[in-house]
Amino acid sequence: MDTRLDRDASNCSIARTLEVVGEKWTILILREVWYGSSRFGDFERVLGCPRNLLAARLRMLVEEGILATETYKEPGSRSRPKYVITPKGMDLVPAVMGLLQWGDRYRADPEGPAMLTRHRGCGAPVDAQIRCERGHAVHAEDIESVPGPAFRMKAAE
């Protein structure tokens, strides 16, 4: 007899996001798209990712609507596919900025980061931060997590 009064952790937005972007290479592919890559060969060369995994990840990202395919044509060659980011993909930027920022703080080279991110136009460095709807900057310790509409408990076994 075992009364498990635990929160049902399968019903979680973090876990569900990780189902899409949690596999190896996926976030690094997106990073390369942000940095300007768009072709199969670009990703392969810069990332050193195996071709079959690269093909599988790109296919999945397109199916999920995070990337979309377009075509390009080099003079003297036939049309080939390229990959561009969609608005749904752009919405992953805050999460990846958070990872970037943590790495810059705790795992960068002694000289500093390899890439800097700036606000285009104003030129000032950018960072990911947490704000509440009223515009206050929120410290991580001041975030309160409360059950939402889809909150469920685990079934007893």
Place this chain on the structure above:
Amino acid sequence: MDTRLDRDASNCSIARTLEVVGEKWTILILREVWYGSSRFGDFERVLGCPRNLLAARLRMLVEEGILATETYKEPGSRSRPKYVITPKGMDLVPAVMGLLQWGDRYRADPEGPAMLTRHRGCGAPVDAQIRCERGHAVHAEDIESVPGPAFRMKAAE
């Protein structure tokens, strides 16, 4: 002969962060810590994660300084270890908030999210966003990535 004039992608803060938190279960363990779990048995029960992997991930998170061990004592039992988050671990919150937010937007149940995050005290919902040092809210499209102090090109092969 192969002149690779590619950016050296190994020297990247995103990739380095993923080396620490990119394995399966790691971020979910941190989520449980934020939601209040601290004991080996809590994680095992709520996550359904295999014990050997759980032990390995906890050990790694402690080695990295993201979690720390303390002891607790139930009356009538001996002291046992528990896991608490460190400031270095709290600095991962913006990244995980970004993942949570994306999942809430694109992969939540029809009724809505399972958990809501609020600013303690003011009570307003919080979200991860990108700002520049001058305080402007920055759209993902307006982020410019430029080479930083540790920028390197790949060696030609």
Place this chain on the structure above:
DNA sequence: TTGCTGAGTATAGAAAAGTAAACTCATGTC
């Protein structure tokens, strides 16, 4: 018509993760 190129597919082997169960170890209760 032979070769070249970019974008894949196919396949085989290695590594990691998942599953399940047994075992250890310290200490507190009966």
Place this chain on the structure above:
DNA sequence: GACATGAGTTTACTTTTCTATACTCAGCAA
């Protein structure tokens, strides 16, 4: 002293993921 408990470790096996390399395929060019 015998047993219970939480926090692991160990072992054995299956499945999935990762890596590396070879192969295919379409169209352009010589």
